[in-house]
Amino acid sequence: MTLIIHSAQKVDADGQVDDFWFASEAGIITATGTGTGWRTNVTDSNASADNTADTSDTDTTVIDAHGGWLAPGFIDLHVHGGGGHAFENGTDEILAALGTHRSHGTTRSLISLVSNPVDDLVHNLGVIADLTASDPLVLGSHLEGPFLSIGKKGAHDPDALIEPAPAIVERLIDASRGTLRQITIAPELPNALEAIEVLVEAGVVVAVGHTEADADLTRRAFTGGARLVTHVFNAMNGIHHRAPGPVIASFEDERVTLELVLDGHHVHPDVAKLVFEQAPGRVALITDAMAAAGASDGHYLIGSLDVDVVDGVARLVDGGSIAGSTLTLDHALRLAVEIGIAPSIAVAALTSTPARVLGLGHRFGTLTVGHAADAVILDHGWNVRSVFADGRAIAGAAA
CATH class of the missing domain: 2.30.40.10 (Urease, subunit C, domain 1)
Incomplete structure (x- = not known):
């Protein structure tokens, strides 16, 4: 054709x-x-x-x-659902959720999974591996957990968070059958730095996130091969004048790309502009969208956790933490342009930058x-x- x-x-x-x-x-x-x-x-x-x-x-x-x-078609590195559908609920739900995001310009996606028991993750990684083989618009899976800090868990079930023991890491890699493209990990956990090296050797892009790591430990993770930061500023220590944290470490390392949720709620627009200024060409706009993206306000689940969506903002019923977003990438693009990001730079953050992160810059x-x-x-x-x-x-x- x-x-x-x-x-x-x-x-x-x-x-x-x-x-x-x-x-x-x-x-x-x-x-x-x-x-x-x-x-x-x-x-x-x-x-x-x-x-x-x-x-x-x-x-x-x-x-x-x-x-x-x-x-170019948009690429979403980090999305959990949409259109009322969550990715943990099987192939039909995944495809229905992707349909919502595809209608808003996202042509290629990773399928992100929240923290769950390892057996559940193994099953869902297999489902995504099958879907990746049958649908070329699915680029593979992203594990946002279970190797996260309880202190920065955000909207993750604390009972599902574990240390990255070598046997578990290998089991997850094997279950994905080569389609695990990205994983978020807190580098302060026992075995985490060793796990990062194993995952990188297996071809997985490692992201630092949901972490209490300081700047020095974050730099060690980057030295070990981590090349991404999960939703920068969210679920990590911010910039303090005596404790710069992972944000400054990621700004200074030109090998590292920073995910950014630009929805007007996760990060203030002035701070979002700072990210673009301090990491030129290294910002990947993501949705981190949950099931309510492209759907109505109401009650939803993220994994096993209850979420209420009011005026398009998703928050945990227990504790009120922001629980993903209801964003689509076209909305993120509009907001980027509105806050003064040049169109070519904003579009690159939706297209060429995420493609490069996945080693697919020669194709997309x-x-x-x-x-x-x-x-x-x-x-x-x-x-x-x-x-x-x-x-x-x-x-x-x-x-």
Whole structure:
């Protein structure tokens, strides 16, 4: 199948280009340019220059972006659910939740699991491994726990938190069948620094998070191979003038990427701007979304914990801690632009930066030849008009 999108304002990590077009074959971008050069890629006389072709009669689809923004498909490193569905509840629930996020521009996702008993995690890692094999838009799994600090547990069940014993680490790696892409770990736990090295050797991206570690211990984790910080500022010590903590350690290490939940609640907008300023090119906007993303306020579960969502803010019933978000990545993009982040930098934080974290920068993240034909068309207010993955339209995209 051929997909052509033209007359767009392209924006990605490489910058902005007016009157941009790309053509793709079999889900891969094969040509790009500006102006009317896209017409040379239309080989089917039934394909309209201004409308989607009738795909029952032709393999060519031509989309006129009408001057709207054209960005690469968004990549979410950290998401737990959406549309009223949680990822721990099986394949159908996972797919339903992903459908919500895909309609808002997220074309590739990790499947994040909260802390649960090891047997449950092993089962769910197997489910995600099967789904990764069948759905190319699923990039694998992210374990946010169970190797977290009780003192910084956030919305994790304290009864499920354990130390990273070598046998358990190996069991989780084996259960994922090569699809465990990311894990959050508190480096102060016994065996944690050794576990980080084992996980990195297995090809897992290790994130420091839900931790009471100071700056020095965080640096040791980075030396051991950790390359990510889970939702920076949240569930960790902040910046103190005599105790800089993990945030300063991550700012100073150019190998490290910082996850940021930009929803107006997790991190103040002024602090979010500081993160972009102090870690240029190293911010990955994430949703950390739970089941209520794209759904109504009400009562939900995160793992086994009760959560109330009021005015779009999710909090534990017991204690009131923020319990994930109700964010979608298009909303994060709008907020980033509103607080003064340049569009190309904001889009990079949704696309090329998370792709690079996963070692997939050669396949995703920019609208360049050789990359997947994952694309999002947005209006001038940064609202999603249509979404494409592997050169095909995603049904139900927000209009």
